Amino acid sequence: xxxxEIIESHGFTDDEFERILKILGRxxxxxxxxxxxxxxxxxCSYKSSRIHLRKFPTKGDRVLQGPGENAGVIDLGDGLAAVxxxxxxxxxxxxxxxxxxxxxxxxxxxxxxxxxxxxxxxxNSLRFGDIKLPRNRYLFSGVVSGIAGYGNCIGVPTVxxxxxxxxxxxxxxxxxxxxxxxxxxxxxxKGVASGVGNPVIYVGSxxxxxxxxGATMASDVFDETSEAKRPTVQVGDPFTEKLLLEACLEVMNxxxxxxxxxxxxxxxxxxxxxxxxxxxxxxDIHIDRTPVREAAMTPYEVMLSESQERMLIVTDPAKEKxxxxxxxxWDLDAVVIGEVTDTKKIRVxxxxxxxxDIPVESLTDEAxxxxxxxxxxxxxxxxxxxxxxxxxxxxxxxxxxxxxxSSPNISSRExxxxxxxHMVRTDTVVMxxxxxxxxxxKGTNKGIAMTADCNSRYCFSDPHAGGAIAVAEAxxxxxxxxxxxxxLTDCLNFGNPERPEIxxxxxxxxxxxxxxxxxxxxxxxxxxxxxxxxTNDISIYPTPIIGMAGLIEDISRCMTHYFKKDGDIVILLxxxxxxxxxxxxLREIHHKVRGVPPFxxxxxxxxxxxxxxxxxxQCIIKSAHDTSEGGLAVAxxxxxxxxxxxxxxxxxxxxxxxxxxxxxxxxxxQSRIIxxxxxxxxxxxxxxxxxxxxxxxxxxxxGGEKLVIRHKSAAVIDMSVDHMADAWRKAIPGYLGEEQ
Amino acid sequence: MKFAxxxxxxxxxxxxxxxxxxxxxxxxxxxxxxxxxxxxxxxxVILPGxxxxxxxxxxxxxxxxxxxxxxxxxxxGRGGLVLGICNGFQILLEAGLLPxxxxxxxxxxxxxxxxxxxVDNINTPFTLKYFENQVVKMPIAHAEGNYYVDSDTYSQLRxxxxxxxxxxxxxxxxxxxxxxxxxxxxxxxVCNDKGNVLGMMPHPERCGxxxxxxxDGYTLFESIVYYVEKMKHK
Numbered sequence: 001x002x003x004x005e006i007i008e009s010h011g012f013t014d015d016e017f018e019r020i021l022k023i024l025g026r027x028x029x030x031x032x033x034x035x036x037x038x039x040x041x042x043x044c045s046y047k048s049s050r051i052h053l054r055k056f057p058t059k060g061d062r063v064l065q066g067p068g069e070n071a072g073v074i075d076l077g078d079g080l081a082a083v084x085x086x087x088x089x090x091x092x093x094x095x096x097x098x099x100x101x102x103x104x105x106x107x108x109x110x111x112x113x114x115x116x117x118x119x120x121x122x123x124n125s126l127r128f129g130d131i132k133l134p135r136n137r138y139l140f141s142g143v144v145s146g147i148a149g150y151g152n153c154i155g156v157p158t159v160x161x162x163x164x165x166x167x168x169x170x171x172x173x174x175x176x177x178x179x180x181x182x183x184x185x186x187x188x189x190k191g192v193a194s195g196v197g198n199p200v201i202y203v204g205s206x207x208x209x210x211x212x213x214g215a216t217m218a219s220d221v222f223d224e225t226s227e228a229k230r231p232t233v234q235v236g237d238p239f240t241e242k243l244l245l246e247a248c249l250e251v252m253n254x255x256x257x258x259x260x261x262x263x264x265x266x267x268x269x270x271x272x273x274x275x276x277x278x279x280x281x282x283x284d285i286h287i288d289r290t291p292v293r294e295a296a297m298t299p300y301e302v303m304l305s306e307s308q309e310r311m312l313i314v315t316d317p318a319k320e321k322x323x324x325x326x327x328x329x330w331d332l333d334a335v336v337i338g339e340v341t342d343t344k345k346i347r348v349x350x351x352x353x354x355x356x357d358i359p360v361e362s363l364t365d366e367a368x369x370x371x372x373x374x375x376x377x378x379x380x381x382x383x384x385x386x387x388x389x390x391x392x393x394x395x396x397x398x399x400x401x402x403x404x405x406s407s408p409n410i411s412s413r414e415x416x417x418x419x420x421x422h423m424v425r426t427d428t429v430v431m432x433x434x435x436x437x438x439x440x441x442k443g444t445n446k447g448i449a450m451t452a453d454c455n456s457r458y459c460f461s462d463p464h465a466g467g468a469i470a471v472a473e474a475x476x477x478x479x480x481x482x483x484x485x486x487x488l489t490d491c492l493n494f495g496n497p498e499r500p501e502i503x504x505x506x507x508x509x510x511x512x513x514x515x516x517x518x519x520x521x522x523x524x525x526x527x528x529x530x531x532x533x534x535t536n537d538i539s540i541y542p543t544p545i546i547g548m549a550g551l552i553e554d555i556s557r558c559m560t561h562y563f564k565k566d567g568d569i570v571i572l573l574x575x576x577x578x579x580x581x582x583x584x585x586l587r588e589i590h591h592k593v594r595g596v597p598p599f600x601x602x603x604x605x606x607x608x609x610x611x612x613x614x615x616x617x618q619c620i621i622k623s624a625h626d627t628s629e630g631g632l633a634v635a636x637x638x639x640x641x642x643x644x645x646x647x648x649x650x651x652x653x654x655x656x657x658x659x660x661x662x663x664x665x666x667x668x669x670q671s672r673i674i675x676x677x678x679x680x681x682x683x684x685x686x687x688x689x690x691x692x693x694x695x696x697x698x699x700x701x702x703g704g705e706k707l708v709i710r711h712k713s714a715a716v717i718d719m720s721v722d723h724m725a726d727a728w729r730k731a732i733p734g735y736l737g738e739e740q
Numbered sequence: 741m742k743f744a745x746x747x748x749x750x751x752x753x754x755x756x757x758x759x760x761x762x763x764x765x766x767x768x769x770x771x772x773x774x775x776x777x778x779x780x781x782x783x784x785v786i787l788p789g790x791x792x793x794x795x796x797x798x799x800x801x802x803x804x805x806x807x808x809x810x811x812x813x814x815x816x817g818r819g820g821l822v823l824g825i826c827n828g829f830q831i832l833l834e835a836g837l838l839p840x841x842x843x844x845x846x847x848x849x850x851x852x853x854x855x856x857x858x859v860d861n862i863n864t865p866f867t868l869k870y871f872e873n874q875v876v877k878m879p880i881a882h883a884e885g886n887y888y889v890d891s892d893t894y895s896q897l898r899x900x901x902x903x904x905x906x907x908x909x910x911x912x913x914x915x916x917x918x919x920x921x922x923x924x925x926x927x928x929x930v931c932n933d934k935g936n937v938l939g940m941m942p943h944p945e946r947c948g949x950x951x952x953x954x955x956d957g958y959t960l961f962e963s964i965v966y967y968v969e970k971m972k973h974k
Contacts, residue, residue, distance in 0.1 A: 148850050152791070152850055152852075152881070152883075153750070153752075153791040153794060153795070154752065155752025155753070155790055155791075237794070238791070238794065239749070239750050239791060239793065239794025239795075239796065240794075242749070242750055242752065242791070242794075243749055243750075330749065331749065417852075418849075418851055418852055418853055419849055419850045419851070419852070420850075420852060421850070421852045421881045422852055423852060423879050423881060423943070423946050423952075424752060424753060424756070424789075424881065424946075425755065425756060426756045426759060426760075426945065426946050426949075426952060428952070429951055429952070429953075431953075440951060442759065442763075555951065556951070644853070644854075645854065645856075645877075645910065
């Protein structure tokens, strides 16, 4: 008989426990209770989100695998496919930043190579609290070291990403990792346990006591006691993962396996249940055969451990020995711990005694599903009210630009990406720092552009608009690199889903994302939901991160944002509008978080992107940069500041728009791209713009050593680019007390 | 000529070295698993970068005990060309095939970026296609590249022209400002006294194609190929 405390400590509601009694027709044993607990956790079951996630458009000509597998797959042509996904490791990274972030990288990489793909690139999206607080600096440095420690060791380049600081993340940081792999289309593997009687093989690291109930921990809010949850954080071993990667790809290339799944959240439990669930079979696990790191581990601990670098493989009995030989060559454990059955049950057997016997479907497809109540939050009306008339225009706009360039959210990320090996594999063509990272695909003429984007302040004010802008901006970044968006993955980070206003944010964001996906024909092929990002009743801003991949048919025509040559003409695609709501300028300069996000005109967005992509493919455009946080002035400054070791470029810009100057310079109006072209090709570009119906304006010329911006003939910005570059580069090391 | 690329558990620049040899230079290359013991059919051996044995204990400290290292030592002893890049350099140090040790970077951080190097000795099989004191750009990517030897050994290295590459500015100036990791004398690469074993922290295999933003590493492989195919047997 299980005590009330034990049942409660597993996080079940009364209804859920009743449901278990009904499924089993008896009291659960302790191992069964543990299995239900993790499989029905929010983290594994998506019980609050599943209903809403169905709204995403997931189909498309290039989609080879949509959501539901370890990762999504997009057809790249030439018999090749891209496998990608994004995942969160927020809760563990807050408790233990280095290992939390490291194992976040390890987990997403396994999702990619489980599909048969070799991982070729990593991006990450990070959110931290106020960088001026010591604890946040510790978390920031720890997470960056953890990502570096794991990614560098395993030899997959970290090629880009984004980082924002805001006090709303003081007690709930976000660590989202995107990974992409390349696979031959005919060599894609799936997590299925098919073929009754086939052996189930455990490979990889031994099982330890780390990470027990990690999935449950990630499905709860934080409070003062969260520090005590450190033992639920897993410890990563990138060296073993490297061996596992090579061994898995070797058995796959030799056609030796039927199904494979990594042991991520909820470890052996979820991998066995999901593999059996997808194949409509059952699995018997002889738990006492599992390789363990510590003596006297109980079946409960072994089933729930989230020790890293482990995989479950189903193969043909005739190929079992060959599989074993390859894993042993790589000095990895490989043990047959069970077999596929026709029982449709997951049975756990410890020294002949059955310690768990549960119908698989009750843990997967038939896990609880909630339609949580939804209500808009009460704060919106006050938040949306921005009194522009009483907002003074600062007298010294040079100083404003300098402040923005050295602000935590806009300044250079070199301190971060210099710690990441972003060149290993010799595929990185556009390095971190441009709008999107670009890698080549060896043996072809093609490349892939990748980006991760989300402005969570916009989402806080209007999650529908914020979600839509995240997709539009991601697509714009891909286009600025010369890519055509082909698919996206998401990582939806929200507060506590039991609160109606959080579910409202969630629902709105999904609708906003879906609307743009449909308009641009970009399918959602994989994703992840992280709820319960809440501490002491304070929720994070809704943060639906969009990870997007784009195809570049001719890698020689990929693009960067840097101004290239003196005399080139600077042209703005799109229009300037008087908007300042929820902008970085408003927050940094006026210390206000108010207003509505910029207006997104999807037709205009589409026309701007079409012209940009056309111009890059026709070699008319020589640089392309999207304007985002900090607006036009910051974007122009970023175009002028060249990569380290290269001489900066100046520009003279003339603007005549009839809007207030701070909004013109720093407003974050969407659907704008700054491009440059040689003087002799301006007419050609303008001609194409007219035929496409895309608004374009010649706004200036590259040259000199200063960035000069004139508004109606008056110089409003006039500053040395070297000076701006210096402030921009030294900001993050400065905040961390590491002056360079 | 035929290249061997040694694969230790945890090597991760092995494919990159293979790519430049095989696809950029069109020369045969083979991956050689660290448990093998024979290198007799090869003309040059590359110990690639990465994290052999996860850099556990100390970079290169476990890999030096791999069975293949006996063959590498014999191969070098017969005058064969051995190139250790990054972790490969660290393994050569641990194996005693090159003098010195590697400390953690002065910043205590992993550093990945392009740096300038001055080629201080072009009279080696690895550098004969560079010109005297040429300044080249190559990426580094390491956490333990802070090369150290005692002052006697350092003088010896200088006297014998064993210092092949030094971190420099883009005009070839060698000083603390352009030293990324704290290496003694800005040393980025050294060879043995016979000149047939080179260890270097920068990655020439990462800058051998225009599309990757630089081709200064191409020249190093070009030198090796030229030496083996045109000079060695004459």
